[in-house]
Amino acid sequence: MKLTMGEKIRILLKRKNVTIIELSKRLGTTNQNMANKFKRDNFSMNELEAIAEALDCEFEGYFVDKDGDKI
Template sequence: MMAEKIKILLIKKGMSSVDLAEKLGTKPQNLYNKFKRDNFSEKELIEIAEALGIKYEGFFFLEDGEKI
């Protein structure tokens, strides 16, 4: 479920998972494995939000106020 939400965010931000992996300082394969298992910790979700320049509070909030 979170993997799908992150993928939606990447589309809205015009980014690829490779771009996100680079911003997170990890290898694309590691991020791909996380997506495949849909296994993200709260800390990782916060780091993803920060890398995307958005807010995370159990949800992701886009600049226009849309909640995902």
């Protein structure tokens, strides 16, 4: 079973000991807006990069073809 982006971010938040409220503050957005993003699993590439920066890590987005090769 594949994890959604929201699930991956939640795992990272737990590892970094950061709450969604704290992440919202770091990103300069409201907790409600962030909760809605998680609910819909709707993150833009720019938001994912900002989240990575706020959590002191890197985001590397990529496509994987059906053979498992990264593109």
